[in-house]
Amino acid sequence: MNRKTLVLPVVMGMLAPVLAGCGGSDAAEGAAPIVVGTTDQFSAVPEAPAPFDPAQSYDAASWNILRNTFQTLMRLPRSGGDPVPEAATRCGFSDRRNEQYRCTLRSGLKFANGHALTSEDVKFSVDRILNIKYENGPIGLLSNIDEVETPSAREVVFHLKSPDATFPHKLATPAASIMDSEVYDEGALRKGYDVDGSGPYRLKTRIGDGRVLSAVFTRNPHYKGGLKIKNNKIEMRFLSDSGAMESALKKGEIDMMTRTMSPDQVRRFDLSTDEEIELVEMPGQEIRYLAFNTDDKVVGRKAVRQAMAQLIDRQALVRDVYARTAKPLYSIVPTSVGSHVNSFYNKYGEPDANAARAILRRAGISTPVKLTLSYTTDHYGSATAKEFKTLQSQLNRGGLFDVSIQGVPWTKFRAGQAKRSYGVYGMGWFPDFPDADNFTDPFFGKDNFLHSPYRNSTIQSRLIPRTRQEAERTAAADNFKKIQDIVAEDVPVLPLWQGQQYVAARGDVTGLEWALNSASVLQLWELDRSVPG
Incomplete structure (x- = not known):
């Protein structure tokens, strides 16, 4: 080997x-x-009829298809770092507040079907995703766009609702795929598996x-x-x-x-x-975590979530289930991304049943706490079932919890999760772009992809906007730390591990x-x- x-x-x-x-x-x-x-x-089902439509697709599997068939104005370079032009020849902010972003397209662009690609197709593609508003789609990545202008066939101007230094990264994701306005319906998903892009x-x-x-x-x-x-x-x-x-x-x-x-x-x-x-190993930014419906009658109580955070043994999880091909994660922001802080470890330390018992006792919660952990059977790999059996065992040990588990196929699972059918459930996240913003706003912003009822006005109205004002991303580290510390206190999500x-x-x-x-x-x-x- x-x-x-x-x-x-x-x-x-x-x-x-x-x-x-x-x-x-x-x-x-x-x-x-x-x-x-x-x-x-991939299958076209009533819950998700258009697996390869950029307005619907928002997972690593479908993005594997979109990334190779559609173009975006920007792309991540081979060696990492800031996005570089792809369908564009140049792009940049044209104001000091990072609220107006202007791009010039390459000349002579065509879709694979031979149709000409112009700035109107770019505008059409963005407007289409914002108009369709597919509930499990990537709309959150583009929702800060207020208006798209097309001064000429090769010029596009994005006017943002608020400053966002990460906007070039978002234009490099398949959410900003450029679609053929002669083929795609502006108001409906394109059902099935056909793709018309310029990638x-x-x-x-x-x-x-x-x-x-x-x-x-x-x-x-x-x-x-x-x-x-x-x-x-x-x-x-x-x-x-x-x-x-x-x-x-x-x-x-x-x-x-x-x-x-x-x-x-x-x-x-x-x-x-x-x-x-040949086996090739590469560092990754994939994370796994438990998410909570904070309106649920059981896990809606913060003390229950905190007690779970106090009990779960991440080291044992990655050792026994993932054979150390993953690393314990103590924040929603992975260790390989700038501004990471081990907020959960700082607050809860090592797994401690006595500390968990004290948390529940102080909140007046009787034990054992009965709840169900839900997970998808066919989306994150064959080890997922073993992972949730291990979590069940860890939580049930000591009598503080009475946990059952249930596995659900992905298409039904994602639809049920969006409808808040589960109290606590397992999810994975493959980042849209390598910035701490992509591990905070999608989870805790207004249009969060989890459809979570959790709201924290400090995170949403103050801290996230402040981080986006910083063109130099290291200057946003303090506000990102505050976000991670609040999440460790409130536990709307519980990070588990980071993968290779x-x-x-x-x-x-x-x-x-x-x-x-x-x-x-x-x-x-x-x-x-x-x-x-």
Whole structure:
């Protein structure tokens, strides 16, 4: 087994690879497509009818599709740091308050279908997401936009409701995907799996049993942007579980496997002597946490949430469930992002049943506290069920809690979570961009994606706006610390762990060290095959 562990420096809060990609074929004509395996699943259901529509899509799995087929005005550079122009030639704030942002498009842009791409398509795309207001979509990333102007076919001006130094990062996310105004309906989701973008690839899907079985990405001949595409074709296959994915890799049916690899697989690949398969480990910013419906009759009481924070043993969780392929997390902001503070550890310290008992006693809460932990069975990997059994055991030990657990398929789980059907439930977060703002506003801002009833006026009205006024992000650290400390006190969410990223691939695949960005989104254009000999 060849293993690469990438040690990455922090650049503006983002982890940036220091190894260079080393492709050899440079997208040679006639080369066999690189086949990427994943356990992600896509189906068009009434609760989520448009998996690949930017107005609906807001998870790492669907963003893997959008990132490779749509363009955005800005993108994150290969080596991390501040966003750089993509569909634009230049962008920047045109005022001192960070409230007006102006971009100039590249000349001659076209969608993959040959239609011209102009500033009107940019305006259409933003207005469309804001008008559709899909409840589980990425609208929160764009909700600070007050108006979009198009002075010319190549100029776009965004007027913001309030200052936001992170706005360039938001324009680099698939939430700001540029859609073809001749194809997409301005007032309705595009149901099904068709995509019309101007990104590096065109998309063709194969459907069976009511879901996407595979997706073929073919180089878009009309693409104009800053990416260097190293292959002509990529195929993604959506396999039933991590075991099927590993079997396909060993048989040579796929060339690379990615999310979601189980901890046992990572350990097995790491110890293997098979020289034909390479394991690459990269730092990540994925986090897992428990979220609470603070209006619930049980966990709506702050003392119950605080007692849970006092009992849960993160060290044991990552050791026993994730074989140390994850790290304990004591804040909603991961350790690899600037302005992180270990607020939960500072407040609760090591797990302590006596301290938890005292919290409940002071609040007049009788024990055992009965509650249900809910989790999704098919979205975050095969270890999730074991994780929640471990949490159940930790909370029930000592008699303070009487916890049951329930698993729900993702499509039903996400819809139920949005309707506040669960008192406490497990969620994951893959950042939209590498800034502490993306671990605070989406959770505690006005349009939070959890649809949480939790409101803290200090966070929402004072601290978040202050952090966004700071173009120099280190100057926002004190206000971010205050937010994290308030969250540790109120416990509207309970952070559990922060993950690493892994891919395994056959030895002739190159570019693996660049295959995932810090948000765990696939960058298919980086993959290539080495030249024999």
